[in-house]
Amino acid sequence: MGIRIIIDSTSDVTPEIIDKYNLIMVPLTVNFEDKSYLDKIEIKSDEFFELLSKSEKLPTTSQVSPGTFVETFSEILLQGDEIIGLFLASEFSGTYESARIAKDMIGGDKIHLIDSRSVTLGSFALILEAIELVNQNKNIQEIVETLEVLKDKVEAVAVLDTLKYLEKGGRLSKGQAVVGSILNIKPIIRIKEGKINVIDKIRGNNKTIRWFDKWIEENNFDLSDKTILLFHGRNIEQLKVLREAIENKYKIKNIIEQEIGPVIGTHAGPGVLGIGFVNK
Incomplete structure (x- = not known):
């Protein structure tokens, strides 16, 4: 059996x-x-x-x-x-x-x-x-x-181009979604314990990779013994930049790349870039 x-x-x-x-x-x-x-x-x-x-x-x-x-x-x-x-x-x-x-x-x-x-x-x-x-x-x-x-040890964060898809799909309130609608502000969400929360925001694409790097450092994550998942939605070029920025610096054990599928794309929209792993 x-x-x-x-x-x-x-x-x-x-x-x-x-x-x-x-x-x-x-x-x-x-x-x-x-x-x-x-x-x-x-x-x-x-x-x-x-x-x-x-x-x-x-x-x-x-x-x-x-x-x-x-x-x-x-x-x-x-x-x-x-x-x-x-x-x-x-x-x-x-x-x-x-x-x-x-x-x-x-x-x-x-x-x-x-x-x-x-x-x-x-x-x-x-x-x-x-x-x-x-x-x-x-x-x-x-x-x-x-x-x-x-x-409970899963870490998953992502930078979105907009929150309008999550808001339209009922996964975020309209108030939370407003943050990403002005001044080219890109919201950063965390998926944890059955909730999606906006934990930060950045302006423009140039700060995206820097944010992920800072997030890893500030949380003292040891990635050398972990399989790291890098996800994107029509954003493969930025995913490659993120991979290059963190792969050698943190001596990551293994990286798996994937593009989000249609159901997730419905709620996240194009342009998303995310990272996930189990912090055990």
């Missing part, structure tokens, strides 16, 4: 890691005015941002349904495996609740669900820890207990 890890598409885990570790990804949905798409399956990042730039009305997103989870869970259980489901913060989506409903419908004690209290690179960082624990042949209870502790 093995352990299978199920994730949702908002973690933005790379296809290479999904394939290598036999993860199962269930997609959320992106809804434009005339058509809906399964995240990462029916629409990729490039196509999404192209449609977003032409759309007069911002798209919306939809959670994974309980029925989808029932099908996914049942298929794995029939193979004799146990399940660890690791999903985006319940504060951001009903996806975790859908998984819980499906678990209750199926019954038994082979399904274990974890609310990451994060999203995108924060969830991704926790998923990497889950993969490592499974590969160490830890039992399911040890894995769940360890992940519940580690999820």
